[in-house]
Amino acid sequence: MKNNISEYLKSNGIKPSLQRIKIYEYLVKNKNHPTVDKVYNDLVKDIPTLSKTTIYNTFKLFMEKKIVTIITIEENETRYDADTNLHGHFKCEVCGEVYDFAIDDILIRKDILKEFEVDERHLYFKGKCKNCL
Amino acid sequence: MKNNISEYLKSNGIKPSLQRIKIYEYLVKNKNHPTVDKVYNDLVKDIPTLSKTTIYNTFKLFMEKKIVTIITIEENETRYDADTNLHGHFKCEVCGEVYDFAIDDILIRKDILKEFEVDERHLYFKGKCKNCL
């Protein structure tokens, strides 16, 4: 696992330091789209010298290398996702949990966008999840 | 126009104060999805005593009454929209402009969401607009 991650980072032009490996590993294992705070609080148990700035720096680097995507559902709550394939996010307004869901297609009237270059597509729903209904 | 807005606010259970009318009117006239800062800087010329807190309060109220929606594309840049119908937003990463586009449908694999209650649907794209290409 850790070797895989190290190789994966390298193949994306990222030098695999301990912190970078652990942070990416965390994101792969915890598919609940954690915030920087969550990542920090969990990983600092492992790496006591860890700094939040490192996590910010690392996510910034991962974004530039396009191996993570950012999830902005709430203004004050930035989350990160290691799954870069197009998929939707559902946030429960009761418990706050964020779920993934699969998208087959988005049908757009080809009015404006046909002349634009689309680089990223983001889709999220809000509501109440099964457990909270 | 102003009468229409006043009536519209009333019909949504909002007492139409001067500030509320002006803020809603601004949002209807400026369909570029302004931030609180933009609204404040433009309206303070009209209402010199205007406070940013009032704009925050007012948007919060409008959201509760569901006559405006919030647009969160960037973490640090919350925008507001008087159009509450489902539509997509396109943000140009070069000039920062936010455009609307029409959506016919979003095709979702009915796996997870069938048991969830969906209250809001948000969709945004990023890329380069016609002018910046």
Next chain:
DNA sequence: TTTTAAATTTGTAACGATTACAATTCAATA
């Protein structure tokens, strides 16, 4: 009209997530 109470607006201070920046540590190579 005056009084009173409630709602609205306002200004200031506090908050919290993120970023800037300089210092320190680490890793690779000569």
Next chain:
DNA sequence: TATTGAATTGTAATCGTTACAAATTTAAAA
């Protein structure tokens, strides 16, 4: 081992937003 650049760290600054209390406005009652 010494040197150099990259990565990490901690602290301080920034900025959008919120909390809160005071001031103002509005509406209703006396």
